[in-house]
Amino acid sequence: METQFTTEFWRNGPTPGGLYQFPGQGNNQKVSQYGPAKHTLNLSRLMKVNDSTIIGAGGDYADYQFLKSLIEQRVIEEECLNDGFNYTPNSLYSWLTRVMYNRRSNFNPLWNVFVVGGLQNGEPFLGYIDKIGIAYQAPTIATGYGAYIAQPLLREAYEKNPNMSLTDAERHIDRCLKILYYRDARSLNKYEVAIVTKDGSIVKGPISSNPNWEVAKMIKGYE
Secondary structure (H helix, E strand, O other), rough: OOOOOOOOOEEEEEOOOEEEEOOOEEEEEEEEOOEEEEEEEEOOOOEEEEEEEEEEEEHHHHHHHHHHHHHHHHHHHHHHHHOOOOOHHHHHHHHEEEEEEHHHOOOOOOOEEEEEEEEOOOOEEEEEEEEOOOEEEOOOEOOOHHHHHHHHHHHHHHHHHHOOHHHHHHHHHHHHHHHHHOOOOOOOOOEEEEEEOEEEEEEEEOOOOOOHHHHHHHHOOOO
C-alpha cells in the first residue's frame, strides 16, 4: 500500500495563545475542535519542560501529543545522564526548529505552531516555530487569530512598560484573551497560564475571564 501522509489536521485548537515576556509567561485556551465544532473542553496545550523552560502549542492535538512524548523522553534521558545539563529555552527552540523543518522537507509536517518560553542565563526568552520551520524570537508573541488581535495589544503594553510586574502581565493577557473570546465564536472562556521565574516554572489554571456582554446590543447591521 502506498504510504500516505497527513495533509490537513482534524482536531485542532481555536486560537493558540500568546506568550508574554514578564520574565516569562505564556497562555493557551483549553479546547479542541473537530471541524467547526467544539470537541473537548478541558485539554492542556501548555507543557512544563523543566524549571526554566515551557512550551505552548496550537494546531493538531495528536501531533502535539506526539512531539510532547518525544520531548518528555529526551528530558528523561538528560536526567539519567546526571551531568548537570538540562534543556534550556534556546536549546529546545533550536531543536524544535530543526524537527519542524525536517518534517516539512519530507512532506510530512507536524501541523502545529509552538512557542517556547523561559529563562536563558537569567534573561527572558521567547521563540516562535511554525509547521514549516519558520522561527523567530521576540519580546511578545501571539499566534493564530491572536496574531491579528492580541499581538498589537501586547506590543503596546510592552512598549509602555517593558519591566511590568507579574500582576500587570497577567492582567494584559486576560484582557487579550477576553477580546479574543468576544471575536472568535469557536473559542472557550477558559485558559491556562504558565509562568517562569528564577524560582522555577508553574502552570496555573484553568482560569476563566469575566466577559461583559453589554456591548452586544450595540452591534447592529448583521441581522
